[in-house]
Amino acid sequence: MATDSGQQRELRNDTAVNVVGLLKSQTGDTRSYRLRLDTFEADRETIARDIVGDVRLTRLRDAIIASVSATGVVPLTCARCLREYDQPFEVEFDEEYRQTVDVRTGVDLEDEVVDDELFSRIDENHELDLREPLRQEILVVLPMRPDCGPDCPGPDVLEVGGDDGASDDLVDERLAALASLLAEDQRNETN
Ligand SMILES: [Zn+2]
Structure with missing residues (x-):
């Protein structure tokens, strides 16, 4: 059966995990981490905040599943x-990380996983990164x-057309544009 080290470690504002200990343990062994990221850049315009979660790493024969x-x-x-x-938002996923270097012998295993873009890699420092x-x-x-x-509160412009319920289909685009301009004028006056 799989064994766990017991206490849950914390990944605080860091997505890289050193797995040298887990690589030296037996297939099926696991490690648990509490993930806490104050901010996380998903892309340049998408900056996530207050990420909390659980990470469980499981040792496979030649890889680790996160x-x-x-x-x-x-x-x-x-x-x-x-x-x-x-x-x-809520995310849940498994990611497989292949070994690139044998943790005991230091032998480069990259040849065996070459051209296999489906898998993430454990780097030469025996770290895997959850970031990507x-x-x-x-x-x-x-x-x-x-x-x-x-x-x-909804879009202001669309509300204008909806006020007049009966004739929605009859109002052509020019009238609709005019109506929205008029409505905008009215709003500006009341503001
Ligand atoms: Zn809204």
């Missing part, structure tokens, strides 16, 4: 009202069309 579950928030701009809001899979998973789970929620 099982990650985490939650956090990303500030997004609502597609309807254009306000910025905090979008909560975490980054990709966050980008995948974020909504295509951000929506700030049930309290969204």
Whole structure:
């Protein structure tokens, strides 16, 4: 049976884990970590915050599987009202990390995993990095069309057309544009 080292370690504002101990242990052994990232750059415009989660590493014969579950928030701009809001997210994934160097002999194993882009790698310092899979998973789970929620005031322009219920289909585009300009004028006056 798999054994765990017992206490849960913490990954604090760091996504790289040194796995030299786990590589020297037996197949099936595991390590558990509590992940805490104050900020995390998923891409240049997508900066996640307050990521907390659990990471479990399992030793396989020639690899380590990282099982990650985490939650956090990303500030997004609502597609309807254009306000910025905090979008909560949840990710759960497994990532397999292949060994590139034998931890006991130092022999380079890269030839055996060459051209295999499907797998992440444990680097020559016996570290694996959760950054890239975490980054990709966050980008995948974020909504295509951000929506700030049930309290969204909605887009102002569309509300104008809706006020006149009966003739929606009859108003041609020029009239609709004119109506929205008029409405904008009215708003500016009342502001
Ligand atoms: Zn909104």
